[in-house]
Amino acid sequence: MKDKAIIITGAAMGLGYATAKELASRGANLTLVDFNSDVLLDTVKKELSALYPSSTFISVKADVSKELEVKNYVDQTVKTFGKIDGLYNNAGIAGGPSEMTEYDMDLFKKVIEINLMGVYYGMRYTIPEMKKRNFGRIVNVASTAGIRGVFNMAPYVSSKHAVSGITKSAGIEYGQFNILTNAIAPGAILTPMLADVLKKINPVDPKAAEKAQSANNPTKRLGLPEEVAKFVAFLIAEENSYINGQTIAIDGGESQIFGTF
Ligand SMILES: NC(=O)c1ccc[n+]([C@@H]2O[C@H](COP(=O)([O-])OP(=O)(O)OC[C@H]3O[C@@H](n4cnc5c(N)ncnc54)[C@H](O)[C@@H]3O)[C@@H](O)[C@H]2O)c1
Known part of the structure; x- marks a missing residue:
């Protein structure tokens, strides 16, 4: 992935961090985005820069639910790398468990704003850049909760089904520009x-x-974050040339179970 410029949101820990390490090991240049403390994100940037000195890493502090902050991480990427090849739209929150009718309304809206609108803003600002070069790979993070229901997790389940939906829309609207958009649905x-x-x-x-x-x-x-990262690295690379608009489970097969006998 040498010379590729990839944006990773939620890069300070978890799946974003594991994917940053995987893509860096394959030679990619990265924009690391997170709203977590500058300290944590900068530590990731320093670690990757030390391990892979021939690649360039920038870190941008942004809350993905704030449109202007998303525009800023996209602008910073274009300013540094002159292009965007890939977007790993990964930042998300679970929200707490609660019965649907009792759910805290502000938390419900926050889950939608981060998990759905954050993913949308990311695509809104990166796709025009990708269109200019007739190339792009986007991986949105849904969840097994974007395929199945989960008890007492209505906002999360709704937001992740929406991520799967918007992935289909992007896939069919932008496939003609060689911009392939897929979602992953990790299990636990x-x-x-x-x-x-x-x-x-x-x-x-x-x-x-x-x-x-x-x-x-x-x-x-x-599952382990590294197992997810390896598959994301395939989907976000040029190597993926025909998978588009899909939501693909990475869950050991758990979402295929029906019944207990
Ligand atoms: N871990 C799982 O079992 C699992 C399963 C299915 C889906 N997912 C999804 O994978 C993604 C990553 O989850 P994870 O388990 O690595 O979570 P995590 O909490 O371990 O890491 C998430 C990272 O995203 C950042 N983040 C959260 N909200 C943000 C925002 N508004 N703006 C910028 N950064 C933000 C956090 O600071 C953190 O660094 C999420 O979208 C999550 O819903 C995780």
């Missing part, structure tokens, strides 16, 4: 976000919650 992947969820399920023994979750999976284990 061991990141800081999942650690939080497991702590909420069983505050006394989160490991027991992890074990219970693993038992439901055909592979009897949870």
Whole structure:
């Protein structure tokens, strides 16, 4: 991926961080975006710059739910690299678990603003740049919760189904410009976000919650961020030449289960 310019949102930890490492190891130049403290994002930038000195890394602090901040990370990328080859639209939040009719309205709107509007703004500002060069690869992050329902997680489930929907729209509108847009639907992947969820399920023994979750999976284990990163690296590279508009599960097959017998 030498000379490719890729934007990664939510790059400070979890799936974004793992993908940044994977793409950097393949020679890509990266714009690392996160709203988390400058310190954390800058640490990632320093780590990658030390490991891969022939690539260029910039970090831009941005909240993906703020349109002007998204425009800024896109402008900074074009200013530095002169183009955008790929966008990994990954930043997202889970929102807390709560019954739908009792859900905190402000939190509901926040989940939609980050998970859906953040993904939309990213595409809104990068696609015109990609169109100029008749090339682009976009990977949006949905979830198994964008394919199936999850008890007491209505905003998250709604937002991730919407990510899958907007991915189909982008795929069919921009395929003609060699801009291929896909979504991934990770299952339970061991990141800081999942650690939080497991702590909420069983505050006394989160490991027991992890074990219970693993038992439901055909592979009897949870996924690793590096396993997701490898597939994202394929989808966001030129190597992917005909997969477009899809939502692809990375969940050990869990979303294919129906029934318990
Ligand atoms: N971990 C899982 O099991 C899992 C499963 C399915 C989908 N996902 C999705 O994968 C994506 C990444 O999740 P993760 O598990 O790595 O989460 P994480 O919480 O470990 O990391 C997310 C990163 O995104 C950043 N971020 C959050 N909101 C942001 C915003 N508004 N603007 C900029 N940065 C923001 C955070 O600061 C953090 O660095 C999310 O969209 C999540 O919904 C995760």
